[in-house]
Amino acid sequence: MSMQTMQRRGGGYLERPAPSGLADVVEVILDKGIVIDAYVRVSLVGIELLTIDARIVIASVDTYLRFAEATNRLDMYAEGGESLPDFIGDLQEKGAAKKSAGVVSGAKKAITGGGDDDDSGDRRPARKSASRRRQSDDA
Amino acid sequence: MMPDLHAGQFYYVYAVIATDGIPRASPTGVGDAPLEFVQLGPFSAVVSVVGPEGGGSLRADLAAYTETLDWLSARTTVIPVAFGTVLDDAGAVLEYVLEPRVEQYGELLARLEGSAQYHLRGIYVRDRILTELVLSDANLSSLHRRTRDLPQDQPHPELVKLGEGVSAALDEQRARDSDRILSAIAPHVTDLRDRLSGDLDQVFNVAMLVPAGQLDAIESTLEEIAEAEHERLRLQLTGPFPAYDFVGAD
Numbered sequence: 001m002s003m004q005t006m007q008r009r010g011g012g013y014l015e016r017p018a019p020s021g022l023a024d025v026v027e028v029i030l031d032k033g034i035v036i037d038a039y040v041r042v043s044l045v046g047i048e049l050l051t052i053d054a055r056i057v058i059a060s061v062d063t064y065l066r067f068a069e070a071t072n073r074l075d076m077y078a079e080g081g082e083s084l085p086d087f088i089g090d091l092q093e094k095g096a097a098k099k100s101a102g103v104v105s106g107a108k109k110a111i112t113g114g115g116d117d118d119d120s121g122d123r124r125p126a127r128k129s130a131s132r133r134r135q136s137d138d139a
Numbered sequence: 140m141m142p143d144l145h146a147g148q149f150y151y152v153y154a155v156i157a158t159d160g161i162p163r164a165s166p167t168g169v170g171d172a173p174l175e176f177v178q179l180g181p182f183s184a185v186v187s188v189v190g191p192e193g194g195g196s197l198r199a200d201l202a203a204y205t206e207t208l209d210w211l212s213a214r215t216t217v218i219p220v221a222f223g224t225v226l227d228d229a230g231a232v233l234e235y236v237l238e239p240r241v242e243q244y245g246e247l248l249a250r251l252e253g254s255a256q257y258h259l260r261g262i263y264v265r266d267r268i269l270t271e272l273v274l275s276d277a278n279l280s281s282l283h284r285r286t287r288d289l290p291q292d293q294p295h296p297e298l299v300k301l302g303e304g305v306s307a308a309l310d311e312q313r314a315r316d317s318d319r320i321l322s323a324i325a326p327h328v329t330d331l332r333d334r335l336s337g338d339l340d341q342v343f344n345v346a347m348l349v350p351a352g353q354l355d356a357i358e359s360t361l362e363e364i365a366e367a368e369h370e371r372l373r374l375q376l377t378g379p380f381p382a383y384d385f386v387g388a389d
Contacts, residue, residue, distance in 0.1 A: 013365035032383035033219035042225040044193040064302025
């Protein structure tokens with residue numbers, strides 16, 4: 001298998017940072033890979049699985065206050081600012097993209113090969129999505 | 140089968156690969172021990188001997204693990220085993236790593252062959268997106284006007300309401316932006332998984348399984364989007380990585 005080289009393009013708007021540092025490495029492998037049952041694994045001092053408790057953060061009053069604070073720190077109505085409709089006019093969504101639970105669920109319909117998230121063995125017939133939507137408003 | 144280990148020695152397990160993909164030369168793994176291969180027919184587990192005292196520091200072990208996986212990935216198709224997996228001996232590797240998943244490994248290797256994992260992250264320009272949300276919603280705008288001069292750290296009911304509203308609006312905006320951007324690259328990827336997220340500024344954080352020939356198309360599609368929307372969001376593409384996100388439970 002031939003891996004592509006890390007830096008393919010120089011400038012441009014798409015950022016291509018090379019992972020560096022411990023935090024990046026941990027972020028890449030955290031909770032990933034085939035997991036072997038804990039009771040058959042050997043626990044050695046200093047060797048441990050890196051796992052996290054990925055509980056959903058319950059929205060609390062504190063969380064909302066953070067949002068409010070971030071919002072109200074902005075000076076959106078400053079004198080002489082851009083006119084509001086101009087400011088957001090070009091940002092309005094054109095396509096009627098529907099809301100989806102996980103962010104990937106909508107996009108998955110357009111994936112090639114009808115792959116789904118089932119890697120447990122039995123292959124369900126690939127649902128061919130008739131409409132491969134391409135709704136980027138490339139300007 | 141491997142020769143028996145000495146007492147107090149164990150196998151650190153890195154990955155499963157096809158037996159006919161076992162590389163000739165091998166680097167060292169955790170604790171500088173040479174890589175070994177426990178075979179079961181067409182599949183082999185990549186392991187190295189580790190003593191009772193473990194490898195080195197966590198930092199050194201992490202580096203050795205990821206370097207080993209990267210090294211293997213550059214040479215053959217790799218199914219990563221979770222960092223920190225240590226088993227008693229070759230018998231345990233056969234019994235708990237290879238035998239229970241023989242059928243799964245064949246399919247996985249076929250699916251991963253020639254592909255690599257990339258991570259794509261979308262990050263909002265915070266002030267811009269918040270402004271967008273508040274200005275495009277009459278209710279949020281009026282809440283903002285009414286609360287902007289209140290002390291911002293007190294749980295005034297209207298402040299909480301504003302935060303709640305902004306948070307909900309941001310969720311919807313996220314869903315729309317994610318769907319639009321990810322749909323644009325979806326034709327070029329084999330699979331897509333959510334990665335850990337939760338940052339206020341984050342649009343999405345996904346792992347993509349990318350066939351070797353598709354990277355250029357993905358990069359140019361993303362470049363177009365990143366350029367068109369750079370005032371409101373940034374796109375970050377990293378990789379290639381071994382397919383860590385596409386071998387375990389979703």
